[in-house]
Amino acid sequence: MSGMDLLNVYHLQIITFMAVNSILALSFYLPLSAGQLSLGCAGFMSIGAYTAAILSLHYGLPVFTTIPAGAAAAALAGVLLGFPALRLTGVYLAIATLGFGEVVRVLFLNLKITNGALGMPEIPNLNDYFSALYRSWGLQGDLAGLDLPRLAALTTVVFCYFVLAACVAFVLRQENSRTGRAMAAVKADEVASGVMGIGATYIKMLAFVQGAFLAGLAGAISAHVTNFIAPGDFNYHRAVNILLFVVLGGSELVWGGLLGAAVLSVLPEFLRFMQDFRWIIFGALLAAMMVFRPQGLLDRQLLCRFSLRKKRAMDGMDARASSGEVD
Amino acid sequence: MFWQQVINGLTAGATYALVAAGYTLVFGVLEIINMAHAEIFMIGAFIGLLLVTGTGCPVWAAVAGAMAGAGLLGWALERLALRPLRKQGVSHLAPLISTIGVSIFLMSLAMKIFGPQSVRFPASVEPRFFNLFGTVNISLLQIVILGISLALVVALKVLLARTRLGKALRAVAENPEAAGLMGVNVNSVMAAAVVMASALGGAAGVLVGLQFNAVSPTMGIAYGLKGLAIIIVGGMGSVAGAVAGGLLLGAAEVLAIAYIGSSYRDAVAFIILIAVLLIKPSGIFGKLEGRKG
DSSP states (O other), X not given: OOHHHHTSHXXXXXXXXXXXXXXXXHHHHHHHHTTOOOOOHHHHHHHHHHHHHHHHHHSOOOHHHHHHHHHHHXXXXXXXXXXXXXXXXXHHHHHHHHHHHHHHHHHHHHOTTTTGGGOBOOOOOHHHHHHHHHHHTTOOSOBTTBOHHHHHHHHHHHHHHHHHHHHHHHHHHHHTSHHHHXXXXXXXXXXXXXXXXXXXXXXXXXXXHHHHHHHHHHHHHHHHHHSOBOGXXXXXHHHXXXXXXXXXXOTTSHHHHHHHHHHHHHHHHXXXXXXXXXXXXXXXXXXXXXXXXXXXXXXXXXXXHHOSSHHHHHHHHHHHHHTTOOO | OHHHHHHHHHHHHHHHHHHHHHHHHHHHHHOSOOTTHHHHHHHHHHHHHHHHHHHOOOHHHHHHHHHHHHHHHHHHHIIIIIGGGOSTXXXXXXXHHHHHHHXXXXXXXXXXXXXXXXXXXXXXXXXXXXXXXXXXXXXXXXXXXHHHHHHHHHHHHHHHHHSXXXXXXXXXXXXXXXXXXXXXXHHHHHHHHHHXXXXXXXXXXXXXXXXXXXXXXXXXXXXXXXXXXXXXXXXXXXXXXXXXXXXXXXXXXXXXXXXXXXXXXXXXHHHHHHHHHHHOTTOTTOOSSOOOO
């Protein structure tokens, strides 16, 4: 296989999905970092995807306005759901948000504007958008040995990773800020954090809405990558899949979710020969994971072992451990 | 017309109540949400189907067989996926996630064995109708479903209230450490709770298979989600709440189908759920204290 074959459109699409899934993992991680287990990611993702699809198909808006609009719509839904849902904790919140996803799915299944169960085909594609852009710049043939479709697909990949990098930078920056520490405090003990003067409701809402925003962003991008969305794309299985990214990769670190998303985006392609057994293995893996390594593949200890700045990282861990952050 | 809908709704509600009773029993005693319950329900339906098609046995025997099979599965679930997590320092979300894993495992296994399409459940109850008050009809099947559900819920209530095991279950639900100090074998009581809940789920699976004449590997998802909504609406850990919530949901769904349209059926449960959460977050039969999961 030559180098160019590796860069075919199919491979590039998998790499693109890796970025989208990573954003989804972040959208699950953010509420969790404030102690909220939300399974509503699939619902928020569908709101983002449908908003982007409707705006671009029915109103002809360009891709670069529909993607932020999708994310904003999901964030708005997050605010509306957050008011009743954030009265709940733990498993109650998980069920209520899972239920929210179901309600959204049934709604999209029945609305006229979303074309019901048939889904929405022919959503403007990012690849086509970039192709048209390059053509308008007068680029016709090959550039550096890449033909136009491949170049456009490569640009889509770069675009998605740029968005992902921005999201990761934001989450990392926030973790080391006053807000991030407040989130960690709320996660460790909500009552104690309240006593310390942290507005727990506000912090929880903030994390929840940020999660919704990122899920909507991922949904909008995925709508413009796949061309086609249907309510079935955002069902219970999708919600569980996003949960899997973070649980498998490691739920206490940003990098854990990203690792999980990367592994679970690529692994199915390698397991294609055992397609039928894929989900059987995933299910058993998830249960076994909880028994043998409940914190996921990556945890602070492991990260410290590979860290170059060993001393500093260990100090950071000790500080966190002594602040009572166990979960 | 209205009363006919109510009868249909109660029949649907009776099976919801059975599923929800299983969730609430496990939550009450182990304080975890058993996400694999829906798939145990589905496996129960398939066991019933195999018994009816394979041996031609009557409905009650199919229900009993499904209960035994599902109970065994529940025991395995407790031993392999729940008991190992019952140690210090494991996040309270771990059992939730491990049971999601078991649920994916069971569902994809059933898909592999039985295929993804739904299988016809033979009509093993005579299609006979009885007339009530002139305009309302009730079928023999509906009587069988209501009767078996009622009998199982009453049996569960009696077991919890009157027997030694019931007393142990209630003691562990109240406080596992204190119950252990009083000489209750906490591990086996918890296993008993999961086995009983799974048996109820298995029975519900057969009844739902009879009701819709169909069984499929994905039939558990909708019932599982609705069962979860019901236990929050009814109040976590309350068997009475599960029954009331189940019947309420059955009636609400049938009325929604009759007056709004069948396509919104699956959303009814969660619209009720969100409404109840806004008004009374502890559920209809729930205690008033904070709801920590």
